[in-house]
Amino acid sequence: MTATECSCACCGAENLTGFYRVDGVPVHSVLLMASREEALAYPQQDIELAICKSCGFIQNIHFDPSYHEYSERYEETQGYSAHFRSFLNEFVDELIERHQLHNRTVVEIGCGKGEFLSLLCRQGNNRGIGIDASYVPGRIAEHADLDLTFIQGFFEEHTDVIAVAEVIICRHTLEHIARPAEFMHKLREAIPEGSRPLIIFDLPDTTRVLEERAFWDVYYEHCAYFTPTSLAALFRQEGLAPQTLYRRYGEQMLVVEAYPDETGDKQTFSLERPVAELVTLSDEFSQSVERTVDGWSQRVQRANQAGQRVVLWGSGSKAVSFISALGNGCRIDAVVDINPHRQGSYMAGSGYEISAPASLAALQPDLVIVMNPVYEQEIAAELKQLGVKTELVSL
Ligand SMILES: [Zn+2]
Numbered sequence: 001m002t003a004t005e006c007s008c009a010c011c012g013a014e015n016l017t018g019f020y021r022v023d024g025v026p027v028h029s030v031l032l033m034a035s036r037e038e039a040l041a042y043p044q045q046d047i048e049l050a051i052c053k054s055c056g057f058i059q060n061i062h063f064d065p066s067y068h069e070y071s072e073r074y075e076e077t078q079g080y081s082a083h084f085r086s087f088l089n090e091f092v093d094e095l096i097e098r099h100q101l102h103n104r105t106v107v108e109i110g111c112g113k114g115e116f117l118s119l120l121c122r123q124g125n126n127r128g129i130g131i132d133a134s135y136v137p138g139r140i141a142e143h144a145d146l147d148l149t150f151i152q153g154f155f156e157e158h159t160d161v162i163a164v165a166e167v168i169i170c171r172h173t174l175e176h177i178a179r180p181a182e183f184m185h186k187l188r189e190a191i192p193e194g195s196r197p198l199i200i201f202d203l204p205d206t207t208r209v210l211e212e213r214a215f216w217d218v219y220y221e222h223c224a225y226f227t228p229t230s231l232a233a234l235f236r237q238e239g240l241a242p243q244t245l246y247r248r249y250g251e252q253m254l255v256v257e258a259y260p261d262e263t264g265d266k267q268t269f270s271l272e273r274p275v276a277e278l279v280t281l282s283d284e285f286s287q288s289v290e291r292t293v294d295g296w297s298q299r300v301q302r303a304n305q306a307g308q309r310v311v312l313w314g315s316g317s318k319a320v321s322f323i324s325a326l327g328n329g330c331r332i333d334a335v336v337d338i339n340p341h342r343q344g345s346y347m348a349g350s351g352y353e354i355s356a357p358a359s360l361a362a363l364q365p366d367l368v369i370v371m372n373p374v375y376e377q378e379i380a381a382e383l384k385q386l387g388v389k390t391e392l393v394s395l
Contacts, residue, residue, distance in 0.1 A: 001061060001062065002018070002061075003016040003017055003018035003048070003050040003061055004016065006050065006059075006061045008052035008054065008055060008057055008059070009057070009059050009178060009179050009180055009181060009224065010052065010055055010057040010180055010181050010230060010233070010234045010237070011052060011054050011055040011057065011181070011233065011234075011237065012181070013052055013053075013054035013055065015052055015053045015054045016050040016051065016052055016053070016059075016061065017050055017051055017053060017279070017282075018048050018049070018050040018061065019049060019050065019051060019282040019283065019285065019286040020047075020048070020049040020218065020282075020285060020286055020289060021046065021047065021048045021049075022046065022047045022215075022218065022324070022325065023046045023047075024044040024045075024046065024324075025044060025045065025046070025047055025219065025220050025320075025321065025324050025349065026042050026043070026044055026220065026320055026324070026348035026349035027042070027043045027044065027045050027067040027220045027221075027348075028042070028067070028220070028221060028348055029219050029220070029221060029316065029317040029319075029320035029321065029347075029348055029349075030221070030316050030317055030320075031348060032341070032342065032345040033345050033346040033347070033348055034345060034346070035346060036346050036351040036353070037351075038346070039346035039347055039348050039349070039350070039351040039352075040349075040350075040351040042348040042349060043067060044349065045062060045064065045067065045220055046062045047060050047062060047063075047218060047219075047220060048060060048061050048062050049061075049218065049225065049282075051278065051279055051282045052230075052275075053275060053279055054275070055229075055230050055233045055234070055275065056227060056229040056230040056233070056275040056278040056279075057180075057224070057225075057226065057230040057233075057234070058206055058224075058225035058226075058227075058230070058282070059178075059223060059224055059225065060220070060222075060223045063178055063220070063223035065178050065223075067220070081338060081375055081378060082378060083374065083375055083377070083378040084374075084375075087248075087249055087374075088115065088116060088119060089119065089123075091248065092116065092119045092120050092123055092124075093123060095120070095200065096120070096123055096124040099167075099198055099257075101120065101124045101126060101167060101198075102124050102125055102126065103124075103125055103126065103127075104124070104126045104127070104166040104167050105126070105127045105128075105129070105164050105165055105166045105167070106120055106121070106126050106127065106128050106129070106165070106166070106167040106168075106169060107128075107129045107130075107131070107161050107162060107164070107165035107167070107168050107169070108120075108128065108129070108130045108131070108168075108169040108170070108171070109131050109155045109168065109169070109170040109173060109187075110131070110132055110155070110170055110171065110172065110173030110176075111130030111131060111132045111135065111150070111169075112132055112134065112135070112172070113132075113134075113135065113136055114128075114130050114132075114135065114143070114148070114150060116169070116171060117130045117148065117169070118143045118146060118148065120169070121143070121146045121147065121148055122143070122146060126147075126167075127147040127148075128146070128147065128148045128149070129148075129149045129150075129151065129161050129164075129165075130148070130149070130150045130151070131150075131151045131153060131154075131155050131158050131161065132150070132151075132152065132153075133152065133153055133154050135150050135151075135152045137150065137152070155183075155186075155187075156183075156186060159186055159187070159189075159190040160190070162187065162190035162191055162197075163190065163192050163195075165191075165195075165197045166197055166198070167197055167198045167199075167200070168187070168197050168198070168199045168200070169200050169202075170199075170200070170201045170202070171200075171201070171202040171203070172202065172203060172204075173203070174201060174203050174224060174226065175203050175204055175222045175223070175224050175225065175226065176221055176222065176223065176224070177223070177224055178223050178224070180224050180234060181234060181237065181238065184234055184235070184237075184238040184240070185238055187199075187238075188238050188239050188240060188260070191260055195260075196259055196260060196262075197259075197260070198257065198258075198259060199240060199257070199258045199259065199260075200255065200256070200257050200258075201231070201255070201256050201258075202248075202253055202254070202255045203226060203231070203253065203254055204217065204222070204225075204226075204252060204253060204254065205226070205227060205228070205247055205251070205252065205253060205254035206225040206226060206227050207227045207228070207273075207278075207281070208251055208252060209225070209285075210278075210281045210282060210284070210285045211281065213285055213288055213289045213291075213292040214395070215289050215292060215293055215321065215322075215325050216318040216319075216321045216322040216325070216371070216395055217318060217321070218321060219317045219318075219320060219321045221317060222317075226254065227254075227273070227278055228245050228254060228269065228271035228272050228273070229272045229273055229274075229275060229278060230278075231245070231254060231256055232245055232256065232268070232269065232272055235256060235258050236261070236266065239260060239261050240258045240259070240260060240261055241258055241259055241260070241261035241262075241263070241265040241266075241267070242256050242257070242258045242267070242269070243257050243258055243259060243267075244256070244257045244269070245257075245269040245271050245272070246271070247271070249374065250373065250374040252374070254271075293325050293326070296322070296325075296326060297325075297326045297327065297329065297330055300326060300330040300331070300332070300367075300369075301329060301330055303366065303367050304330065304331045308365075308366035308367055309333040309334070309363055309364070309365045309366050309367070310330075310331065310332055310333050310365065310366070310367045310369070311332070311333060311334045311335070311336060311360060311363070311365040311367070311368045311369070311390075312332055312334075312335045312336070312368075312369050312371060313336055313337075313357070313368050313369065313370045313371060313375075313379050314335075314337060314370065314371030314372060314375070315335050315336070315337040315342055315347055315352075315354040316337075316371065318371040318372060318395065319335060319347065319371050320347055320348060320349055320350070322369075322371065322395065323347070323349065323350045323352070324349055324350070332350075332352060333363065333365065334352075334355055334359065334360070334363055334365070335347060335352045335353070335354050335355065336354070336355050336356065336357045336359065336360060337354050337355075337356075337357075338356075338357055340356070342354045343355060343356045357382060357386065358386065360383065360386055360388050361386045361387055361388060364388060364389075364390075365388065365390045366390055366391060367390060367391045367393070368383065368388075368390050368391070368392050368393075369393055369394070369395065370392065370393065370394040370395065371394075371395055372394070372395070373394035373395065376392065376394045379392065380392055
């Protein structure tokens with residue numbers, strides 16, 4: 001299928017232009033693989049990003065949702081990082097403070113292992129209902145005293161819970177949904193007449209990916225790539241009025257806070273750029289991303305040739321994309337991750353084993369590449385503690 005044969009999954013326009021293609025990427029990048037063989041044999045598919053010249057939404061036109069497996073093997077949490085937990089804590093406190101979120105019923109769609117919802121309930125004395133197909137019962141032991149219910153399943157099968165929601169949260173989820181307009185439509189329809197829940201969505205901002213040629217942030221699990229422009233447009237189209245739109249988490253994430261639109265409120269925000277500017281940005285990405293990939297690949301190869309040991313810190317989606325893009329000419333000596341559930345399993349596609357950071361004391365790497373710059377300081381401190389002297393660079 002080509003871009004001209006597809007229509008936009010947000011606004012429906014037949015006005016798509018393809019601008020970036022990667023062939024043969026693993027269809028899942030954070031699933032736990034029990035053996036190198038399974039990791040190497042894991043299904044691979046192609047990505048072709050296309051931008052809609054009508055609303056600015058970007059989608060992978062080759063995406064096939066039947067490959068998705070959001071099961072208990074889906075291990076996405078970053079909650080083992082102290083830095084990540086403090087980010088999460090701050091965000092929760094901020095939301096509670098700004099919206100006076102106390103004693104409310106909060107529904108979280110795509111709650112993962114329930115970390116965010118537990119915090120929101122604990123810190124604001126709220127009641128929580130979390131929905132996620134990859135929810136693992138019993139993972140968060142410390143919430144036994146909270147008024148929390150988890151539903152292991154997909155939102156589309158449990159839209160009835162929206163009827164009791166005073167707050168609806170949806171974080172790190174919309175980017176995994178192939179038909180975002182249908183999803184938002186179901187959400188809007190599930191809100192009862194006269195009810196006015198606060199709706200908060202939090203998802204990656206693709207503006208930064210385009211500007212920084214961040215090819216490691218393009219992976220198969222993400223089929224929907226939003227910018228402030230396309231996200232706000234989708235909300236308005238589906239009868240939701242954005243009240244505020246902002247970036248957080250080192251500018252990587254985009255948050256929209258909205259209410260059901262009762263007044264035809266069409267407030268726009270400074271982050272929304274004209275669609276034409278985003279089309280230009282996607283063109284520039286297309287023309288220069290290869291240079292960015294080559295730059296990294298030469299850097300790793302130079303280290304390989306000099307006999308240096310190269311380590312990736314982080315084994316999630318960014319690492320899988322990074323390794324896929326660099327290709328077979330680059331040798332990575334170890335991949336480490338602080339999430340104990342990932343250690344001892346293997347990375348889809350490349351088959352690299354994931355180790356604990358403590359293993360670096362024996363390996364004594366020469367170059368450590370950090371998959372997310374927001375963790376660099378935390379990692380530098382941990383390396384120091386392990387007695388590892390190494391060059392440290394971040395994507
Ligand atoms: Zn569109």
